[in-house]
Amino acid sequence: MTMNTIERPKRAPVPRATDTTLTRDYYVSQEIFEREIDKVFFKQWTFAGHVSQIPNVGDYFLHTFAGESLIIVRESAETVRAHFNVCRHRGSQLTKAGNGNVKLFVCPYHQWSYELNGGLRRAPMMPDGECIDYDKLALNPAAAEVWAGMIFVNLSPNPEQTLIEALGEPPAGLLKLEPENIKEICRDQLVMQGNWKTLLENYLECYHCAGSHPELGIAFDIQSSYDQTATWGGACFLGGEPVRKGLVTVSMTGDLVSKPLGRHSEDATLPLEVAEGLGLLPVLTRVLFHVDHAIIHVMNPLSVSEVQWTTIWYVRKDAVEGVDYETDRVVEVWRATNSEDKELCERNYKGVLSRTFVPGPLNPRAEGAVRPVLDHYLQMME
Amino acid sequence: MTMNTIERPKRAPVPRATDTTLTRDYYVSQEIFEREIDKVFFKQWTFAGHVSQIPNVGDYFLHTFAGESLIIVRESAETVRAHFNVCRHRGSQLTKAGNGNVKLFVCPYHQWSYELNGGLRRAPMMPDGECIDYDKLALNPAAAEVWAGMIFVNLSPNPEQTLIEALGEPPAGLLKLEPENIKEICRDQLVMQGNWKTLLENYLECYHCAGSHPELGIAFDIQSSYDQTATWGGACFLGGEPVRKGLVTVSMTGDLVSKPLGRHSEDATLPLEVAEGLGLLPVLTRVLFHVDHAIIHVMNPLSVSEVQWTTIWYVRKDAVEGVDYETDRVVEVWRATNSEDKELCERNYKGVLSRTFVPGPLNPRAEGAVRPVLDHYLQMME
Amino acid sequence: MTMNTIERPKRAPVPRATDTTLTRDYYVSQEIFEREIDKVFFKQWTFAGHVSQIPNVGDYFLHTFAGESLIIVRESAETVRAHFNVCRHRGSQLTKAGNGNVKLFVCPYHQWSYELNGGLRRAPMMPDGECIDYDKLALNPAAAEVWAGMIFVNLSPNPEQTLIEALGEPPAGLLKLEPENIKEICRDQLVMQGNWKTLLENYLECYHCAGSHPELGIAFDIQSSYDQTATWGGACFLGGEPVRKGLVTVSMTGDLVSKPLGRHSEDATLPLEVAEGLGLLPVLTRVLFHVDHAIIHVMNPLSVSEVQWTTIWYVRKDAVEGVDYETDRVVEVWRATNSEDKELCERNYKGVLSRTFVPGPLNPRAEGAVRPVLDHYLQMME
Numbered sequence A, B, C: 001m002t003m004n005t006i007e008r009p010k011r012a013p014v015p016r017a018t019d020t021t022l023t024r025d026y027y028v029s030q031e032i033f034e035r036e037i038d039k040v041f042f043k044q045w046t047f048a049g050h051v052s053q054i055p056n057v058g059d060y061f062l063h064t065f066a067g068e069s070l071i072i073v074r075e076s077a078e079t080v081r082a083h084f085n086v087c088r089h090r091g092s093q094l095t096k097a098g099n100g101n102v103k104l105f106v107c108p109y110h111q112w113s114y115e116l117n118g119g120l121r122r123a124p125m126m127p128d129g130e131c132i133d134y135d136k137l138a139l140n141p142a143a144a145e146v147w148a149g150m151i152f153v154n155l156s157p158n159p160e161q162t163l164i165e166a167l168g169e170p171p172a173g174l175l176k177l178e179p180e181n182i183k184e185i186c187r188d189q190l191v192m193q194g195n196w197k198t199l200l201e202n203y204l205e206c207y208h209c210a211g212s213h214p215e216l217g218i219a220f221d222i223q224s225s226y227d228q229t230a231t232w233g234g235a236c237f238l239g240g241e242p243v244r245k246g247l248v249t250v251s252m253t254g255d256l257v258s259k260p261l262g263r264h265s266e267d268a269t270l271p272l273e274v275a276e277g278l279g280l281l282p283v284l285t286r287v288l289f290h291v292d293h294a295i296i297h298v299m300n301p302l303s304v305s306e307v308q309w310t311t312i313w314y315v316r317k318d319a320v321e322g323v324d325y326e327t328d329r330v331v332e333v334w335r336a337t338n339s340e341d342k343e344l345c346e347r348n349y350k351g352v353l354s355r356t357f358v359p360g361p362l363n364p365r366a367e368g369a370v371r372p373v374l375d376h377y378l379q380m381m382e
């Protein structure tokens, strides 16, 4: 069977791009997924929430990542902690309510109680020092850090790098947006039938944008995104979503969808093309700040063939719905884009499931970030 | 991160309790579950039904345990048999109806027929001795024994111990209740999302009762249950559910919910605190007789992460609904208790699924039965 | 426990039939299923569709087998091709529509486009010879052949045998029915909860027919089917479904259910007992032609414990619904038979799942084809 006999002009041989995505096993093997839990999911920083969710001491919320449930709690005005939601007695989850305010965490099974800092306060009928040492029975901690008003966690209690070591101090442009003075107005959660790296690769390139993302393309600058993504790699990077020349924000028109964030409310003339943010890799957290709103995407692997994709939208804390913003307008671009990407990724994954799948050549420019990020992942997996 | 800096009084060091439940693998590993099938589920006695279900020769019912379907059939006035519901030709299940009365079991696939005792009667177009020997093609047997009117089975055709060897003869107190003269009035089946041993541990201790079982606590004597469970272990034990001093039965008031069982109908004064019964381990069967009703709990492992919990309520055979008892009142305590335990166990199991789970110290008194029973289980697993 | 004490006459010992089906592992093991993918599903010919589905150049339809999606496309008047539905860039499925007409296949992800013959036509921003060689990036081919108007595929691009080598030229009796001049009038798809070989064994024997298939038994000649199946084995066989002496076709009455196919419309007297067809093994394709209609059964393994069974009915291309045939009458026999077999097979598989299952003796005459076909399967699995 001759497969390809169409006539076409031939050129002189030139160097070939050899970068590809990963072999099929990485997307379908249960063994590799188990390895990722240890080597990747328990090692990297990801977004857990915003300080506005827990303003007062004792405020907490539950956060789920890689199958683990964490209690994120404000211990004091200065300290936020993350505890694994697992009682040290027989292992019951301590709280089923998604959030609340407590003085102690009391296990619903046998009423062992824990301080906000995780220390065991009391085990009924088992006084400290009699048959057990309370000191050895504190809740298992995860690492938690607040950076520019955002709470990040690392399932490892002793990460190789603190987040501030990795990211540095928040840049001036971001601080001017006062990222702690925002509020969540909407949260979308999608479950995609695919491996999390299929979704990661989708996010890392905009080769597919022109053909698939009409809404995003209005104000998002695809060409300059190629230059930007070329610098991505490693565990994290700074920088937001490039806005087309002359536009104010990423929206369906390029115009404001809410009132300016932070100290920009005092600007005589609103700056154009504001794009602050950061990315955490390889399981993607992506934070995008524009002059009037912020968006945070968080990836959560559910299994080797399922990944949850959460998008949260924020506006200025004192903005008023119906006056300063319409939620529908704020979320319009990324809600449409997510929906398009879900379909693309799921169709991609169906193809990857074919036993004949071999990864093909990546576009050197438009897909320039894919391989460096996958290389960082492979290094973690060693 | 300092995890536990709260101030508390310290005592002199004392010996520490080191008993715990099992490591996480025992609750989540598919390999261990497969091993349990061979080493535990195919080796132990469990409750299958009551003689009142099959009064006449040829009466049968289907019973499911550990993924196996058994036909429990009355072969004669004296004999009850258990056959695996698997045709010896190509393996079809012989009957799909849950119960009935037959002269022969006729396979619906190719009409091989079997006697009540399991012997092959006829294979169409394959006369005995011509191309097959009927003698070698009887249904695979499981062991079945009737003890005090209750039918117990063991998936092994040759159990290490008969049930009567293990339990001894039914005690006088139980016989006075005439356990064969009862009838089933209600059956609840719950599926719990958890390993069967998580549910077992829940049943083995009443450390959680005060906080979670208000209905049970009315008439059930928690304190004396601690002494009782301290004696549990091995493959089985005798004894019922302790009733609070001065009460007649376990109900929402401690008063009768049906008329007295057996020869107690002749008692001038009704005895207090009647508590007969037995337990089979480690996959729990729990039989509880009070003076006016009986309850049987049966655990059936469905998978490494799912277990079925069946509770059956019985009253005196000649008791009349609406006159002698109201079903709703009879089932009230344990229906509520089961529902509470389901929630506790499922929340416990979610915590055990955390990769950070390690079993913590058991309460020496209130959880005294847990480790001995788990040790018996571990011995079977060797 | 004595299992079989019924009295029965004994005969002198005679040779015993020892043929059985396979040990339990072959029906339940995930490892064996994975091996089947490589050794069987990617090696054998199966039915994919009929030429009437793609009359014009560029017409295509999707076909699924063993988890693989294939594009079956008419490349030219003479050529039909099968391509794996997997883009050579990052692996996206190329088309989600079940069928259509195209000039090029354009990948919905990054718009790489492919010729009807599978050759890469254009990758946007990646000219041929610059960073990639288009010649090396044609769609992965499967083998496709047209035989008597039917399209067959083999997931291997280089099968050990072509279909025409295996089957030979279509026999005269079949050609007289003009198998290319038929049209599909109905398609039933069932998913059976069972291993595909349980369904295969069901099809290979009619020991169960008398007891379970009243509709089929009206016009289908069970006794002569025993002789016929005795010759089955290997990768394929020719021959149709035997019709009872004196009857015209397999229907609920033995009378015509549509007008005669092909050149039989010119017959002065309609021939009786027309039965042409073929079978492909071990994953069964079964083609049955009678004088007035055709039936094609196709098996598609979905997992170790699930198999899809598709039945398609065809009549003469120019037959008119309501005038020449009633679809309900054409499909009546096999729709009922499939439904009966589904129930038999699912009950059989439940028994095979028992850990006590051992395959029993096969009936030498009525189940004569089972073991030879399983032996062919075992040979492929080596």
Ligand code: FES
Residues within 6 Å of the ligand: A087, A088, A089, A090, A091, A092, A107, A108, A109, A110, A111, A112
């Ligand atoms: S499991 Fe939390 S107190 Fe027992």
Ligand code: FES
Residues within 6 Å of the ligand: B087, B088, B089, B090, B091, B092, B107, B108, B109, B110, B111, B112
């Ligand atoms: S499977 Fe029971 S008679 Fe064939």
Ligand code: FES
Residues within 6 Å of the ligand: C087, C088, C089, C090, C091, C092, C107, C108, C109, C110, C111, C112
């Ligand atoms: S996956 Fe098909 S063009 Fe990229």
